[in-house]
Amino acid sequence: GAGVSQSPSNKVTEKGKDVELRCDPISGHTALYWYRQSLGQGLEFLIYFQGNSAPDKSGLPSDRFSAERTGGSVSTLTIQRTQQEDSAVYLCASSLSRGHSSGAFFGQGTRLTVV
């Protein structure tokens, strides 16, 4: 596609359930990032994938959070046993090369609400 695509755009889930958020990066982009944005707040780094290298998971807030990137393209962010504090917009970004040096492009985000 022309841009980064995220699905679903909105997700409401019950506390304790697992959720999966999907990101389709721009074709050919080797770097992929997940960020979290709480209401009215800045962007919190979660995880970074670059090519076939081991991902940088240093931003994941707990072991309930995990992410995969299959075939160097699509990525899935999984949150297990969701808590109310997980409610936020989850943003995915991709860039042509490592470290955003060529500019990073964001998707529209997935708004997660845990009730």
Place this chain on the structure above:
Amino acid sequence: GENVEQHPSTLSVQEGDSAVIKCTYSDSASNYFPWYKQELGKGPQLIIDIRSNVGEKKDQRIAVTLNKTAKHFSLHITETQPEDSAVYFCAARSTDKLIFGTGTRLQVFP
């Protein structure tokens, strides 16, 4: 790790006036500084960026300046228009991660 501070948190200007948003960073090794505009309900959009070997960059009504010695960089918007109203984020690249400032909500009044 990198820490990025951004000021002001809110900024209101009259249409046609200029707006300036300032950021400071802590990691002297940071070498790439993009600015993003985020409109309500949308993802951040890259509007301009600057690399550490450049002091200033302009794109129509938008300019960014970088002072590596002082470790600060600024976004300048001239001749502001109501459609410039949005939240603006600065960021600095450190060890392959983009670390973002906390954002500035810009309101341009007609």
